[in-house]
Amino acid sequence: MTSAIRTRGLTKDYGSGRGLFGLDLEVAEGEIFGYLGPNGAGKSTTIKTLMDLVRPSAGQEEIFGLDCQKKAVEVKRLVGYVPGELPQFGSMRGRDVVAYLGAMGGGVDQAKVKTASERLQLDLGQRYREYSTGNKQKLALVLSLMHSPQLLILDEPSSGLDPLNQQVFYQLIREARDAGATVFLSSHILSEVEHSCDRVAIIRAGMLVNVASLEEIHRIRTKRVEIEFAGEVPLARLQSAQGVEDLRVVGNRVHCVVRGDFEPLMEAIAHAHVVNLTSHEPSLEEIFLAYYSKDGSAAVPEEATA
Secondary structure (H helix, E strand, O other), X not given: OOOOEEEEEEEEEEEOOEEEEEEEEEEOOOOEEEEEOOOOOOHHHHHHHHOOOOOOOEEEEEEOOEEOOOOHHHHHHHEEEEOOOOOOOOOOEHHHHHHHHHHHHOOOOHHHHXXXXXXXXXXXXXXXXXXXXXXXXXXXHHHHHOOOOOEEEEEOOOOOOOHHHHHHHHHHHHHHHHOOOEXXXXXXXXXXXXHHOOEEEEEEOOEEEEEEEHHHXXXXXXXXXXXXXXXXXXXXXXXXXXXXXXXXXXXXEEEEEEEOOOHHHHHHOOOOOEEEEEEEOOOHHHHHHHHEOOOOOEOOOHHHHO
């Protein structure tokens, strides 16, 4: 079976250590593939080379077996694209943008446009310059879906969407996948790719760190937790709880990091009097710094070496 996306040694060197270096990546047909990394990691550079908006310094890249530079026109006919930086359409109304780009692409599925815009609560009669950032992002999603592409390439596609529309977005890409499309989704939000993707490639400083299953993504996910107790802190139970790390006790407050599921932590404090519990997810860069060494190799959890 032909891969939807295939790169070998893909490099775009901007100098000073910036760019993309030796990327070997393969995305199978029919999967939702996440491309995960902090801002500046090389995600948009990868996508721009795939779309022939930036020419690589070295390496090869293909979409459905077509060379992305030599067959750029044919490739674009197969792809629905949401760029990281949206174009400007001035005073054109949303429906005019759809008609204009649809005519350039050889026609659109009007039923799909109507359904997607209604589900995203997008008014196509409004002028583009009057759209909020979120509505501009919604229009970009409608434009990417309107010709039922074989491949969706989405660069930070949920940026600017409220939580309800993010859920609609997840539904739309799953439906596209179920209809036979492949989805390549870049993001710097761990929970987004964890929520929607089959596999995830992790990129840092322009180099591929790992191609991970969802199980591996669960393993690197962490949360910082602070718990306030009314009485005695169940220290022994917390110390033995799986996934609870960096435990620190200050008076009747406990600070820790939880890796993976919350269930072991909740079992450890089940019989204690908890006054308050707060948690937050560290930034993706913080997670990478904690989990991956500077040379890009995975740090080995202590329990794996026991």
